[in-house]
Amino acid sequence: AQTVTQSQPEMSVQEAETVTLSCTYDTSENNYYLFWYKQPPSRQMILVIRQEAYKQQNATENRFSVNFQKAAKSFSLKISDSQLGDTAMYFCAFMKPFSGNMLTFGGGTRLMVKP
Amino acid sequence: EAQVTQNPRYLITVTGKKLTVTCSQNMNHEYMSWYRQDPGLGLRQIYYSMNVEVTDKGDVPEGYKVSRKEKRNFPLILESPSPNQTSLYFCASSSIGQSGGGYEQYFGPGTRLTVT
Numbered sequence: 694a695q696t697v698t699q700s701q702p703e704m705s706v707q708e709a710e711t712v713t714l715s716c717t718y719d720t721s722e723n724n725y726y727l728f729w730y731k732q733p734p735s736r737q738m739i740l741v742i743r744q745e746a747y748k749q750q751n752a753t754e755n756r757f758s759v760n761f762q763k764a765a766k767s768f769s770l771k772i773s774d775s776q777l778g779d780t781a782m783y784f785c786a787f788m789k790p791f792s793g794n795m796l797t798f799g800g801g802t803r804l805m806v807k808p
Numbered sequence: 809e810a811q812v813t814q815n816p817r818y819l820i821t822v823t824g825k826k827l828t829v830t831c832s833q834n835m836n837h838e839y840m841s842w843y844r845q846d847p848g849l850g851l852r853q854i855y856y857s858m859n860v861e862v863t864d865k866g867d868v869p870e871g872y873k874v875s876r877k878e879k880r881n882f883p884l885i886l887e888s889p890s891p892n893q894t895s896l897y898f899c900a901s902s903s904i905g906q907s908g909g910g911y912e913q914y915f916g917p918g919t920r921l922t923v924t
Contacts, residue, residue, distance in 0.1 A: 697850070738851075738898060738915035784850055794839045794902055795866060796913060798850030 695720045695787050699799035706775045707807050713760075714770045714802045716785030722746075725789050727761065727768045728796065732782040741783070744768065775806045810835045814899050814916035821889055822924055829884045829919050831899030837914075838904045840882040844868065845896040845918075854897075857882055858904065889923040896920050 696719045706712035718727070729741040744752045744761050751759050756773045772779055785799040812833045821827055833840065841856035843866075853866030857876040871893055873885040882901075886893060899916040 699850075702848075736896065736918045738900075740912050743912065786850075794841070794904065794911070794913065795853050795856060796843075796851070798843075798852070800848050800850045 695722075695725075695789065695797045697785055697787050697797050697799035699783075699785055699802050701802045702800070703803045703805070705805040705807055706772075708775055708777060710775055711771060711773045712775055712804065714772075714783050714785075714804065716768045716770070716799055718766050718768065718785075718787050718797075718799075720766070720787065720789070722789050725787060727759075728786040728788065729757070729759070729768075729770045730784045730786060730798075731779075732784065732801075733778075733780070738784075742770065772804075777806050777808060780804060780806045810914070812899055812901055812914050812916035814897075814919050816919060817917060818920045820922045820924065823890055824888050827886050827889060827921075829886075829897060829899075829921070831882045831884065831916060832880050833882075833899075833901040833914070834880065835901060835914065836879065837901040838879070839913075840876065840899065840901045841866065841913075842872070842874065842882070842884045843898045843900065844893075845898060851898060854884070889921075891923050894921060894923050 725746045727744045731739045731741045742754045758771045760769045782801045784801050786796040815830045838859045842854040843851040845851045852868045855874040857863045897919045900913040902911045902913040
């Protein structure tokens with residue numbers, strides 16, 4: 694079974710600065726997918742970024758980028774130029790192909806962006 | 809507008825009183841699932857369905873039932889709710905495709921359930 698660990702329960706960052714959220718996972722699979730989801734106070738789950746394990750290039754979406762280290766089983770999220778609207782819970786998630794699309798989530802990191 | 813809807817959004821009930829949380833999607837997705845969210849544990853899958861009349865257990869299925877009689881609907885049933893089922897519940901849907909997964913899952917707005 695896969696496990697996903699987010700070791701930082703809470704973090705804070707000043708507006709306009711950069712912050713990195715950590716995620717590690719454990720799997721014996723060689724091919725899989727990794728995701729970061731954002732959950733603002735509205736509770737809606739919003740996909741931030743997606744990475745395919747067989748792609749070496751790190752995924753990037755505007756101010757959000759990942760550092761995917763397959764050998765280390767690490768998948769950190771970097772948020773550049775943090776904005777107040779980035780305040781949210783962030784969840785790292787793992788998906789194994791042909792597994793019924795099941796997402797295995799980490800426990801989450803609560804990020805507070807301070808003005 | 810493509811969306812997943814859930815009802816009710818909030819529910820307070822008593823132990824043992826059967827309840828159903830509805831979920832509907834308008835994207836013609838084959839795959840639907842239910843998750844529960846608890847502090848510090850993230851989201852954990854309860855049940856999922858790959859298509860009509862095809863359902864399977866996730867990580868935490870005890871105390872829950874589901875059915876998939878229509879492609880768009882995937883209700884979650886608690887036959888005899890207990891206080892340990894107090895949680896935030898999410899329904900999600902996605903395509904499956906041919907590549908084995910990796911597609912974005914679209915989540916509903918969540919249902920806050922309290923069982924006293």
